[in-house]
Amino acid sequence: MKKTTLPIFPFTAIVGQEEMKLALELNVIDPKIGGVMIMGDRGTGKSTTIRAIADLLPTIEIVKDDPFNSHPTDLELMSADVLAEYQNDVALATEQIKIPMVDLPLGATEDRVCGTIDIEKALTEGIKAFEPGLLAKANRGILYVDEVNLLDDHLVDILLDSAASGWNTVEREGISIRHPARFVLVGSGNPEEGELRPQLLDRFGMHAEIRTVKDPILRVKIVEERTSFDLNPDVWLDKYATEQTALTDKIISAQNILSDVKLDYNLRVKISEVCSILDVDGLRGDIVTNRASKAYAALNGRDEVTVEDIEKVITLCLRHRLRKDPLETIDSGDKVQQVFEEIFEIEE
Missing domain, CATH: 3.40.50.300 (P-loop containing nucleotide triphosphate hydrolases)
Incomplete structure (x- = not known):
């Protein structure tokens, strides 16, 4: 083949x-x-x-030959035809796809x-x-x-x-x-x-x-890796096969424990405090930061969110939600980090 x-x-x-x-x-x-x-x-x-x-x-399980990748049991992820068959107790053939x-x-x-x-x-x-x-x-x-x-x-x-x-x-x-x-x-x-x-x-x-990498040593490494891959991709894929499999397993494991991850009430209050001080419009910033913190904890195999988990994701979740001040010289990411350290009382 x-x-x-x-x-x-x-x-x-x-x-x-x-x-x-x-x-x-x-x-x-x-x-x-x-x-x-x-x-x-x-x-x-x-x-x-x-x-x-x-x-x-x-991989995910879908209803076989369905153009919408319908879920075999989740009603919110079913097309109208699949939903009708499901409600009429028709046996649905399924398959696994990437x-x-x-x-x-x-x-x-x-x-x-x-x-x-x-x-x-x-x-x-x-x-x-x-x-x-x-x-x-x-x-x-x-x-x-x-x-x-x-x-x-x-x-x-x-x-x-x-x-x-x-x-x-x-x-x-x-x-x-x-x-x-x-x-x-x-x-x-x-x-x-x-x-x-x-x-x-x-x-x-x-x-x-x-940002573009400035370190010359790192730039050379990136160029060499890409060149080696282009010359012989099969060898390169084999070289990283173990690491690729390990990361896939880590992601699947995180998906499985995500629903059990807990985020302490006091930490949730502090996240909302950061959003409030930064004058973030709406509540989407609070929700996303909560979700991302739990996902990060799950990625590291833990069922309890720590302050370090929140610190790792909060800038990613909030920097684009801040109101832009044309006279502001500070980077939005630095601003989020600054307020986070104040609220969570992080000592430098």
């Missing part, structure tokens, strides 16, 4: 960019964190890292993203002939938008709608189709190419900032 897939650079072989890697891992453990926005200089490995995490993803990773290209049309309804078939044969789009394929997976700050406004609105509700609705000529579209939204971009609309930025659970 010939290999038909291109080799993917191993996630565990990526040097540096720990903030981005952590944000992606936590979103895989708990998709309800709400995705991650990765902003940084061009050529810093954003796309490589995002595609590499997809290779680590565990968690889907779907790329949303900048030039995509609305029909390609949402799906299309075959009006002619609907009128002549009286059936809803629906051709699923990218949102259907991304259900229960990851939807990746490169250069998200350059995305057309109408597509941004569609993403906002689906990310908020978990459903995609397509309406044409009086015919309506609705299907689940719960996905981890991952976006990347270069801030020099334009700012992101505030309402879309707020939808991302976490925000990682990537």
